[in-house]
Each structure stands twice: as structure tokens, then as C-alpha cells.
Amino acid sequence: MVHAVSAEGLLREHGLRVTPQRQAILQLLLDEEGHHWSAEQVRARLLPTMPGLARGTIYKVLEELVRAGLCEELPTPDNLALYGLRLTPHHHFVCTSCGRWFDVEAQGAETLTMVLGPADARVDDVAIVFRGRCHDCQAS
Ligand SMILES: [Zn+2]
Ligand SMILES: [Zn+2]
Known part of the structure; x- marks a missing residue:
């Protein structure tokens, strides 16, 4: 899927200041x-163009993107989270x-929420x- 929106536009839309690091990662x-x-x-991919990019910065930016609703954080058995784009609701196959x-x-999930949601x-x-x-x- 191709998004007409730019990383810069998405950051602004979601209330995040545009920094080179946020822009590059998004x-x-x-x-x-x-x-x-x-x-x-992410670090391996961006280091050639952003040699100064620190590991801590990447984690911080990814968490900001998750909080802003642009990204999802997926758990893994070895506790190294995976991050993906979440502009539209979707499920996963692992x-x-x-x-x-x-x-x-995500088709069909609405039906499940009616059946499985706890009372109230x-x-x-x-x-x-x-x-x-x-x-x-x-x-x-
Ligand atoms: Zn995903
Ligand atoms: Zn496989």
C-alpha cells in the first residue's frame, strides 16, 4: 500500500515535532x-545515512511513534520488541x-468484539x- 502522506506530514498530524531522526525512522x-x-x-538500515544515530535514540523515537498511534509494538519470545507501521487496523500472522x-x-474483528468482550x-x-x-x- 502506498501512502500519499509523507513522514513529515504524519509527524505533524500526530502532534510530533519533526526531527531528522523521527523523519528517517518513520x-x-x-x-x-x-x-x-x-x-x-532499524539501526543497521539507517547507519549508512545517519552515522551518528544512537541505539537509545532509536528506541526513544520508536516509543514516541507508538504513543502517537503511528506504530505498533509487538512482543517476541526473546523480549526484543518488533515495530511496524500502524496507519490502518490490522491483525498478525506469526x-x-x-x-x-x-x-x-482486520475484516471480521467487529463480530468478535461483540462475542468476546467482558460484561460492561x-x-x-x-x-x-x-x-x-x-x-x-x-x-x-
Ligand atoms: Zn503489523
Ligand atoms: Zn516462516
Whole structure:
């Protein structure tokens, strides 16, 4: 999916001041939508163009993007969170063999919230994780 919006525009829209670091990290997520990145992977990709980019800065920016509602933070078994773009609601499929996360369209989730929400609770968001083996891993 191609977004007409720029990283700069999205930051402003979500009340974040535009800094080179925020812009570069968000742009990377926009360019490769559907990927879910560890902070270390983000760093490896951006270091050639931003040699001064510190690990701590990347974590800080990613957390700011999560708080602003632009990004999602996904837990992993080794406690290294993965970060992905979240401009539209979606669910995930995680491959138990290679550990990759894939976005899954959110269709049908509304029905589940009606059935599974606890009494008197108002459900704002549903996160479903499907587990299995991805296409590549089934082939090998
Ligand atoms: Zn796989
Ligand atoms: Zn995702």
C-alpha cells in the first residue's frame, strides 16, 4: 500500500515535532510497510545515512511513534520488541518457524468484539495473532 502522506506530514498530524531522526525512522517504516522491525534492524538500515544515530535514540523515537498511534509494538519470545507501521487496523500472522510477522487484514474483528468482550467493557481495539508456518517455511 502506498501512502500519499509523507513522514513529515504524519509527524505533524500526530502532534510530533519533526526531527531528522523521527523523519528517517518513520520514512523507513513507510517505505517498507508490512515489515516489522527490531530496533537493531532499524539501526543497521539507517547507519549508512545517519552515522551518528544512537541505539537509545532509536528506541526513544520508536516509543514516541507508538504513543502517537503511528506504530505498533509487538512482543517476541526473546523480549526484543518488533515495530511496524500502524496507519490502518490490522491483525498478525506469526511464523513459528522463522519468527517473521505478517500483517493480516482486520475484516471480521467487529463480530468478535461483540462475542468476546467482558460484561460492561467497551472494546476499543482487537489484536488477533494467528500462528503457523509461512509460505517459505512450508516449502523448506
Ligand atoms: Zn516462516
Ligand atoms: Zn503489523
